[in-house]
Amino acid sequence: MKRSPRTLRTAAASTCAIAALTLFGTAQAPGIATASSDPATTTARPATTALHGNPNWPTTRSGSHGIAVTALQHLLTAHGHAVSPDGAYGSRTAAAVRAFQARQHLKADGVAGAKTWKALVTTVRAGSHGSAVTAAQKLLTARGHAVSPDGAFGPRTTAAVKAFQTRSHLEADGVIGPKTWNALLTTSRSTQPTTPNTRPGTGTYTLKLTKNRKQPLNSRLALLRGGKVIDSYRAGSGMGSTDECLPDKGWLPNGTYKVKGHETNRGGWNYNPRVQIQGYAIQLEDKTCTPKPGGHKRVKRTQMFIHSEMLADGTQAFNNPFNRDDWWRWDNDGDYSSNGCIKLAPNDLKELFTHLNRASWPKNLTLHVS
Secondary structure: OOOOOHHHHHHHHHHHHHHHHHHHOOOOOOOOEEEEOOOOOOOOOOOOOOOOOOOOOOOEOOOOEOHHHHHHHHHHHHOOOOOOOOOEOOHHHHHHHHHHHHHOOOOOOOOEOHHHHHHHOOOEOOOOEOHHHHHHHHHHHHOOOOOOOOOEOOHHHHHHHHHHHHHOOOOOOOOEOHHHHHHHHHOOOOOOOOOHHHOOOOOOEEEEEEOOOOOHHHEEEEEEEOOEEEEEEEEEEOOOEOOOOOOOOEOOOOEEEEEEEEEEEEOOOOOOOOOOOOEEEEEEOOEEOOOOOOOOOOEEEEOEEEEOOOOOOOOOOOOOOOOOOOOOOOOOHHHHOOOOOEEOOHHHHHHHHHHHHHOOOOOOOEEEEO
């Protein structure tokens, strides 16, 4: 992520040291410093805490934007709480959510979490009509199965649902029940028609970061299977420096990294606004750099991720014109800079998760950096 205020960086220094001791169980070797790529993390995550990619209902709240909010608004309308489906979670949407929650005997906090979503979604099938169908049609279109959002569950909608269910490994019955609603709300374009190279199959999956020495923030991250590129994305690594041993500024050291885990709601497990890396994240193992002659001393690079800029639920933060920069909102190409991590645009990171979800997240997945 981008560099945090000095006060946050100071607080994080001791945190990273604690995290390193927790991971390895011993003190650091003499002459090796530690540097975190997430300097604003204020609570060390224990090594025994497993990252996960299990499906979860999204959490939307005031300031959220996107297709999940649009679906929420249509579902609220279906339940008698009409709001404009503009995809922006404003005061009227929050008020409608509170009214719905109160009627359902839920905590009326205006935040749409798992319990609220489960109460909102309703089973729709061929012959159904109304705002709930429109919500499903817009989600299907966002996931790569374009249908007209006319609120009528006809043959084309049924076919699109079956195609989505097939690619999401669900029973392809054409009926949108809780499991299909959940997949529609938490999957990012996972149901786009696949090319031959992206269909599940045999072969070893690997990630490869090819660093651009002239433009470090315009490097490339590729996903390969059996040595063949499935997809590749523009990626930034570091703040533009090619010094692997420059804490918080340099790009990733060359070498092979094990992928330690992944999650789609980092920060959501214990929401902390000072945790810079939120939402979709892939955690990498630690790596010690090899200093150049006369350069910096050896540095153990810790808390390294493949990540983006987003909120814990994967949505984008509200655009606050008074913030010079927002850690949780992707604004422009300048956002490819990070404190030593690998940074992708939000949609690219979600698409990478889509590919790896289809591959069931290979246990021996590695990243090669060169």
